[in-house]
Amino acid sequence: MLALLDGGKSVKKLINQPLDFIRDSLAGMAIAHEDIIKVHFDPTFVYRTQAPTQGKVAIISGGGSGHEPMHAGFVGMGMLDAACPGEVFTSPTPDQMLAAAQKVDGGAGILFIVKNYSGDVMNFEMATELARGEGIRVVNVLIDDDVAVKDSLYTQGRRGVGTTVLAEKICGAAAEYGYHLPQIVDLCRRVNLHGRSMGVALTSCTVPSKGTPTFALGESEMEIGIGIHGEPGRERLNLQSANEIAEILALSIIEDTTYSRTVREWDEDKGEWVDVELIDPPLHKGDKVLAFVNGMGGTPLSELYIIYRRLAEICHQKGLTIVRNLVGSYITSLDMQGCSITLLKLDDEMVRLWDAPVTTPALRWG
């Protein structure tokens, strides 16, 4: 029987014990895709079935679970070498990251792609130091692409959302093509600076171990600028049409002005942490972009295409040319209904790397 939560309530999900949610789901993913990925438990990380390529930079990401298929679904040829899933909406621990790094190190260094949430940032920094202590060369790059809010419940600065998926694909391809670590680090920073996102929630998600919605939304309300853990966004509005929602999100992204912030990054030459000032250049008429419409987990694909339709019109009106796109649920918030839009300004190198072959559970082409 299904375990009952406090108060005798069961939660309407396809789960066994709420605390086994991640373990069961990862195990199922690994069995379904045993030619691509394996899962290691205690500490938990997902890695490629094929042994690490010597001389290739390895790419590792991770973060709280509940955003599937991110990140475990992006492990495989052309994308990640390993992923470290934490508990639901909870950062993975440094020992997971260290174990993953030891497993996939091919001697050419490792890039940690880290979404900008305080717990993730702290633990990946700690893992960077631990790995360096073991002689593994690691650099971490933050993704902070969510234009909705500057600071948030779990974040200093902007949150990391949809651009993460694109950075993992593009940097993963670069690693397969033999880019060196400093080149991939520069590329990953460039993707982050040129990627912008914003989301909307029509309903809350429900964390399995809690069993009740994370936040309350009225029958006719939506939360604009929602975070992927249900963190508050910019404002709560009355529900509007898909076209109006697409406009709010797209215009917030397109009209986002130059954004600068200071981030802490490992300086390879100095061998220490340094503060680096990063500046997002604004989007300009004539830019080529990748348009990504992402589902939050409980919204069907049919609705995402309705958003994409209006997004394409807006980009056209603003003089942005969509040269690549991605429509589907790739960075989710459990069963939340809603979507996010990401626009990434592309250069020719990024296009080539986006198009490169990829074989992962969730993205596969070429």
Added chain:
Amino acid sequence: MLALLDGGKSVKKLINQPLDFIRDSLAGMAIAHEDIIKVHFDPTFVYRTQAPTQGKVAIISGGGSGHEPMHAGFVGMGMLDAACPGEVFTSPTPDQMLAAAQKVDGGAGILFIVKNYSGDVMNFEMATELARGEGIRVVNVLIDDDVAVKDSLYTQGRRGVGTTVLAEKICGAAAEYGYHLPQIVDLCRRVNLHGRSMGVALTSCTVPSKGTPTFALGESEMEIGIGIHGEPGRERLNLQSANEIAEILALSIIEDTTYSRTVREWDEDKGEWVDVELIDPPLHKGDKVLAFVNGMGGTPLSELYIIYRRLAEICHQKGLTIVRNLVGSYITSLDMQGCSITLLKLDDEMVRLWDAPVTTPALRWG
């Protein structure tokens, strides 16, 4: 502003006018995948961007909308040549099917793959006759793989569900490889006879133009054997664990006994409709299967992998070898939460055709 439904209620979906749901969604899908598909409106059908291959059998499917990505998302190289979407949960009309047939006919005949619902069956039969009147050779094959119930709200005999996706992939590959129409018809019938499915709903779906749930499920209830339009299934039970749900569905499929029924099919030699008796052979220990865990639209991928994990264990215990699998939301019921399982007994020919390259909006590999 979002149109309000009767009673002033808005519906929590990413839509514009409820009646524009299909049109907007198809338009968005076509814009997002303009290299693969185009959409024609009035009458509405989706077809390949590339002109029909002369001498290749064309494959057309269709049915009520609300099951996206099926069928429009399966149009493209290696799968369908065209899809005819009806209104939500409503059969497309014969003029849509005729127009699609005229558009994609390559002179080698057309297979209509038809899910067994009374409206679809009637309209595809009518379209078959209309097309034949115009000199286009058409044969229709029914899919009736849902073991849950023998007759249903919209069906005489079993309903057509998950096996449809597999039949479209396998027959689509056969058409690319130059199979003749009678060979593809035999293959499609064989896939149907060897495919079995059953589903479960944790919540109802909500049809956009109605705005309220199609059926009522209590907070701790689930509907076993649900139809993809929310038709009643076998029984309503208290919510159980994912493992127990996987067992109920999988054992119903595996233990399903020989099923025979008479279907109406076009006899090419006689040039008339004939009644054909079809018999599903049971699954046996030692069989190789394709295991398909399908999401109903509102259930995230993470939960589908929990079902897959237990399904793989059950198949192993029963002596069935899973040699291929598919996990994701491919035949949905709008925003319904729940899943279905399909097991297809594979032979070597089917495996080869399943593995063949495919480039559609929703399935892509090779």
